[in-house]
Amino acid sequence: AFLKAIELRGFKTFARPTEILLVPGVTVIIGPNGSGKSNLADAVLWALGEQSPSALRGKGMQDVLFAGSKGHQPSAAAEVNLLFDNSQGEFPGGYQEVQITRRVLREGASEYFINGSACRLLDLQELCAAVGLGREMHSVISQGKVDELLSSSPAARRALVEEAA
């Protein structure tokens, strides 16, 4: 399975619908300080079901919604889609492609979708666990957090390995 595309709108500084197409290999993302690179990484963490505001650098989960700026109204909703290629069938269910979606309205609760149909967070987490994207999300190393892989306790490290298994 490969990540083929990230689509987002209303998420942090991505007020406008934005699409990033990906091919296997090394994709490098550059840009000035404060331009929105780490916000992209946060968008992927959020779409995979992240529940902790501080892991997304906010105080509350509402901080993921674009808060407005000069000339732009705050967004009423945020949505992130992750599109995976599933031609090798790693994700269960027999689909050629698997799309994971998370959406939230201001003051509302998050909604989750798999290939367009609504599901529970638990369903999404179980689907992701099949390809090693467990709750620990070790495949997303947020800025400044590379050392955390080391400084966690022995038991936490074991939990990480257990989940990846």
Next chain:
Amino acid sequence: AFLKAIELRGFKTFARPTEILLVPGVTVIIGPNGSGKSNLADAVLWALGEQSPSALRGKGMQDVLFAGSKGHQPSAAAEVNLLFDNSQGEFPGGYQEVQITRRVLREGASEYFINGSACRLLDLQELCAAVGLGREMHSVISQGKVDELLSSSPAARRALVEEAA
């Protein structure tokens, strides 16, 4: 007052006596990963009276003593001298130069010296406070800690400013 020299021996990876002469202006320190640059910054923090092992990246205060390596015995003692120019008389006491020394023997307690004569930690801290080197040591920004100036609480920030005053 300016820092004119740092002398150290037996401190972390500086097993051998080492002297660094300084002139006012910008002194840049470079070197490969793990060569000992941050150990130098730790040496200055320690000489100024730092009491917390974790601020020196260790588990206990014995971790500042050179632990030995291929071909070198562990050091029995660690010593760091800071030599300040005092021609403007910012340090009280009327000396042209002020030397601050900290020394520790393995399993022993730290000893402190001002211009060669033994003193208490408190005397050393009071002397340093006269030139804005308070217990908060805001003039030493350790690696990876630049954000800590921001993330401390409002009250902690006030304590920092109060001390620098």
Next chain:
Amino acid sequence: IATVFASFFEEVRVSFREMVSVLFPGARGELRLEETKPADGADAEEGAEEDVAPGGRCAPILGINLQIKLPHKAPRTLTLLSGGEKALTAIAFLFALFLAKPCPFYILDEVEAALDNHNIGRFLSLLTRYQERTQFLVVTHQRRTMEIADTLYGVTMGEDGVSRVLSRRLRRPDGAVRQASS
């Protein structure tokens, strides 16, 4: 379950050793399953926050102890490692997990910021060695990292406070670079 974990752990252990010897020539990296009793302050690791087993203070829990022995240096606790050594050891652990079970993608947000030129080179050699097996998304300010990109995205912040994603450069199989609108 226990046997799946045990055999997976064994794979991670072997890969970690290998990754450490690639990233730190002459060094040895060890992962060991050990019972860490929560009350046992003398844990050879650095001050990892002690886990209190749900069953109370004394139930020993199985944890993974990570140690690294650098060439010419006495084995030290992880906290005494330098900024660059810590980052590189963490990268070795991440790649060990990847080799044992690859994820569909990895996002690495400025993970090489603390590395010197030499170690950036070693990190990049790992990325290019395994790029066929997964998708690496790497956020960076380092020029050398940009140079190994198959696809390069630029993110900018407009006068209107909104992020924009700019052109993609695609490295064709023949290595030539062409501009694609995005």
Next chain:
Amino acid sequence: IATVFASFFEEVRVSFREMVSVLFPGARGELRLEETKPADGADAEEGAEEDVAPGGRCAPILGINLQIKLPHKAPRTLTLLSGGEKALTAIAFLFALFLAKPCPFYILDEVEAALDNHNIGRFLSLLTRYQERTQFLVVTHQRRTMEIADTLYGVTMGEDGVSRVLSRRLRRPDGAVRQASS
């Protein structure tokens, strides 16, 4: 005591505003003395750990609230700032303290690691502007920072696990560089 603090705080506040406008053209930095009641979770700052006044839950303590308003962006809590924005804001605060009362030296250990090329330039311009008034010891891997050095020290690790400090390069008044043994 209170008046010494108040007048010092005022100097830091004014300097912070100035430093923010130098480092973030078009931005505004504010320091305000405010009573933060420990129980008041709605503190406009990010989740700063609440201080419990020694006198119990309710005694309000005077704290310094730090805020920054970036051009084109809505004012945000500090935690949402980017890695580079946070580092630059912290550097502005440090220089504000320096301007209010300089210390005999400053040690800056890779403080510019998260900055992009543009912001490294702004940081370096502050160093060179104030280098006559104190001693800056700057540890770095960035080439541009090395280029502004008056004195350059190299630290290496020998095969014997011991650090050595190598030659100094002194910039003579005429700008020429000469090798000095050390």
